[in-house]
Amino acid sequence: MTRPRKKIGAAAWLIAAMAIVIVAAIFWWRWNHGWEELESGLRTSESSLKDKPQARVPAELMEKLVVHRVEAVYPADARKQNLQGVVALDIVVGRDGSVVSMRPLNGPEVLAQAAMDALRWWRFEPYRINGEPAAVETTVAVEFKR
Numbered sequence: 001m002t003r004p005r006k007k008i009g010a011a012a013w014l015i016a017a018m019a020i021v022i023v024a025a026i027f028w029w030r031w032n033h034g035w036e037e038l039e040s041g042l043r044t045s046e047s048s049l050k051d052k053p054q055a056r057v058p059a060e061l062m063e064k065l066v067v068h069r070v071e072a073v074y075p076a077d078a079r080k081q082n083l084q085g086v087v088a089l090d091i092v093v094g095r096d097g098s099v100v101s102m103r104p105l106n107g108p109e110v111l112a113q114a115a116m117d118a119l120r121w122w123r124f125e126p127y128r129i130n131g132e133p134a135a136v137e138t139t140v141a142v143e144f145k146r
């Protein structure tokens with residue numbers, strides 16, 4: 001004997017449809033919220049203007065403003081190859097005294113990377129223009145020798 005099938009009522013279909021709509025709405029909201037979080041982390045033109053260098057400051061003057069220095073680690077690969085020398089880096093120091101960008105001007109990549117890894121942690125007393133902290137550009141030299 002076979003049992004008769006139960007008919008699914010209109011109320012059950014309505015509940016199922018509402019559940020699907022609610023799940024879809026939650027999914028859409030989370031997806032949209034995730035994009036907003038990602039986009040909020042991007043630099044706006046206002047924040048990039050804030051860190052745009054307003055002046056080029058001589059290295060000797062910026063050296064006096066260093067408040068926290070981390071020495072570069074001489075990489076083992078460079079030591080094996082007997083690489084030595086001075087790596088010059090062009091850096092931008094933000095209004096808060098942190099290094100916001102840098103690029104090596106010379107030297108082997110392994111030494112340049114070691115220098116950048118150290119400079120990332122340097123802190124400067126903010127450079128002031130007309131009494132206000134300003135983002136500035138300068139050059140820093142890091143020496144690697146045996």
